[in-house]
Amino acid sequence: MKPGATLFVLLLTLWLCAEPAQARLGENLDQCAARYGSIVKEEEGIIPSTTVYSFQKKHVNILVTTSQNVCIKITYSKVDGSPFSRDEIETLLQSNVGTSAWGVQEKDGTYSCLRNDYKAIALYNKGDKEFSVSDYNFREKETALLRAKRTGLEGF
Numbered sequence: 001m002k003p004g005a006t007l008f009v010l011l012l013t014l015w016l017c018a019e020p021a022q023a024r025l026g027e028n029l030d031q032c033a034a035r036y037g038s039i040v041k042e043e044e045g046i047i048p049s050t051t052v053y054s055f056q057k058k059h060v061n062i063l064v065t066t067s068q069n070v071c072i073k074i075t076y077s078k079v080d081g082s083p084f085s086r087d088e089i090e091t092l093l094q095s096n097v098g099t100s101a102w103g104v105q106e107k108d109g110t111y112s113c114l115r116n117d118y119k120a121i122a123l124y125n126k127g128d129k130e131f132s133v134s135d136y137n138f139r140e141k142e143t144a145l146l147r148a149k150r151t152g153l154e155g156f
Contacts, residue, residue, distance in 0.1 A: 024096050025120055025135055027071045029053065032064050047141055065138070073134035073142075083109070083126045093122055096133045 024035070033039060036055035045052045045065050050072070055062040056079065065073035076092060078084065084092070089111055093102050100117035109126035115136075122133040134142070148154045 024074055025071055025098065025133060028069050029064075029066055029071075032066075032071055036062050036064070047138070047145060065134075067138070072138040073132060075130055075132040077130045081129060083129045084124065084131055089124055089131060092131055092133065096120060096122070 024032070027035070032053070032055070036057045038055070039053050040056055041054035043052050043054075044050070045067075047065075047067075050065050050067045053064045053066065055064065059079050061077045061079055063073075063075040064071050065075075074096070076084070093104070093113060098115065098117065098120065100115050100119070102113045102115050102122065105112045109124075111122065111124040111131075113122035113133075115121070119136055120133060121136050121139045122131070124131040145154075148156065
């Protein structure tokens with residue numbers, strides 16, 4: 001076998017044997033439960049027709065928001081209330097990369113991240129110690145609804 005062909009076969013074999021690197025956004029509830037374990041709590045989301053499921057895996061609390069049984073937002077926080085490290089944030093970003101890389105802006109421990117395909121947004125502020133990644137369209141709806149509630153302009 002030619003050297004180039006050997007390398008191609010090796011890379012193809014590694015690719016086929018590797019665990020698929022699928023995004024967690026877009027998974028259904030069964031896939032989330034397989035990844036995170038048993039559901040601890042279930043409640044109605046703030047956006048109509050959404051449900052929030054609570055999970056706990058190792059030292060992390062996970063809130064999964066679904067719409068029509070599809071994950072549209074994930075919020076991570078540590079059980080002990082400590083902040084995430086830069087490496088942990090980068091790991092969570094990479095686990096939700098999908099088919100496009102993240103554009104990351106970081107300043108003083110605050111991360112604002114937009115996936116290059118404009119389909120997801122991620123936010124982390126070391127003050128609130130929660131890292132969230134969400135479908136871009138859901139984040140826009142959620143932000144508008146929260147702003148309307150805060151300003152008393154719901155239903156306008």
